[in-house]
Amino acid sequence: MTSASSAELAPLIRKLESIACLSDEARQAVGRLPMAVRVVEAQHDIVRDKERPSQCCLVLSGWAFRYKLLSEGKRQILSFHVPGDIPDLQSLPLHVMDHNLASLTPCRLGFLSHESLRELCFRYPEVALALWRDTLVDAAIFREWMTGIGRRTAHGRIAHVFCEMYCKLHAVGLAGNNRCEWLSTQIDIGDALGLSNVHVNRVLQDLRAQGLISLQGRELIIHDWSSLSRLGEFDTTYLHLEREAAA
């Protein structure tokens, strides 16, 4: 656990400005938030179902994810999170966690106390609004995943999640030129999209064979954005980005 420097909060500010407008004052106030920084290894629970946290977790580097466990070892991944995200922001207005939050890769995490966030919201209603919006974009992504799992083919779902993550990463400056890091395993993709890892594997080979993407090691390359987004019926509206990401 190390102390925070104000530069650490840059990903959060960048994220908030991708979905809302902040005044200089508000931006600076966000930058002055007290934050405790901690590094966690991969696949480590950060907050658990039923807990009542008194702080929120900001992803500084690496990917995190939220998930639910069901009977017989089944798992549903609810979301992937990248630097700038506050995956458990909902614990500020709500009391109890109804799912788990974990690191997918090794992560640097910043912890912001509910107390300091509440005070910030009180002093700067525009920040409160930006945070509310952030949780609403989160919800919009859930709706989109639900739609995919319920009504899209495996090909469409996987194409869609690639487009989505590319856009999310692009919005915080971590993607460009049709390339981005891809840090999740095929097993994780399956648990996120309601598919088996075996089928994910076959679909990925198919997408590669069709020349739509490359996915090897930790790099995703989208060779044919237009075809991929058509296949996934991807439309950025639901991400509610103020400044549109160029593909």
Next chain:
Amino acid sequence: MTSASSAELAPLIRKLESIACLSDEARQAVGRLPMAVRVVEAQHDIVRDKERPSQCCLVLSGWAFRYKLLSEGKRQILSFHVPGDIPDLQSLPLHVMDHNLASLTPCRLGFLSHESLRELCFRYPEVALALWRDTLVDAAIFREWMTGIGRRTAHGRIAHVFCEMYCKLHAVGLAGNNRCEWLSTQIDIGDALGLSNVHVNRVLQDLRAQGLISLQGRELIIHDWSSLSRLGEFDTTYLHLEREAAA
């Protein structure tokens, strides 16, 4: 379009108090919100994808639902809404709709202008908090549906949605004694849970045969709450009800 009486706002107040505590002042201020009441027939779009509404819609009677349309006539229903719900509350902090809102049955709807809601939030931060919470419970329900569609069997999904709607209706005083109105068709259930109407039909017959439920006409009776909730792996935590609904 008729003018509003303050008693009309009772379902909203009841709903907000099921997930948050309001002071007398705040409660009265909510009751003074100007509202335009309108009646719409069944299966009628209220707000459409890509629109930028300047008001929110409060369900006073009947059921509403949100949905997305996909290629080849596929439809995903994202949520069902009952009296007291504001299904498009997100249009207050966010600008653009990323899905549609429609009446499922004939409905009485109250329309609240963004302007008056914003002023209410400004004067009573506790109301703003309650509304934020409301959108977060909404999101929690999306996660739960996503989990069901992704990782539960058809039986589990259907059992789950019955438990969920019973609890939602109970929280606003529209269910009790293991009975509630059930206003959606089997087709709608299928589009909500990622199933075909044919399969929904078969599963329903199965649940009836097992003595778990009755579903005829517009009435759902849950004969065996304990078995049904076990089948759907239903746990009310995600509804974040302050006062627990008795089954």
Next chain:
DNA sequence: CGTCGTATTGAATGGGTTCAAGTAGCGTGG
């Protein structure tokens, strides 16, 4: 260089879909 987790491949299985036909319920109009 061995080990563990991920990726890959093949074959059998199955939950749920699709297609198709028939039934029941209900509002409407002649």
Next chain:
DNA sequence: CCACGCTACTTGAACCCATTCAATACGACG
């Protein structure tokens, strides 16, 4: 008041997308 027509519900049978099981290959890391 009943025929009509619409919609939802029901049933059967064939089919298929994706799962499951099982075995093998790869690759990173100590």
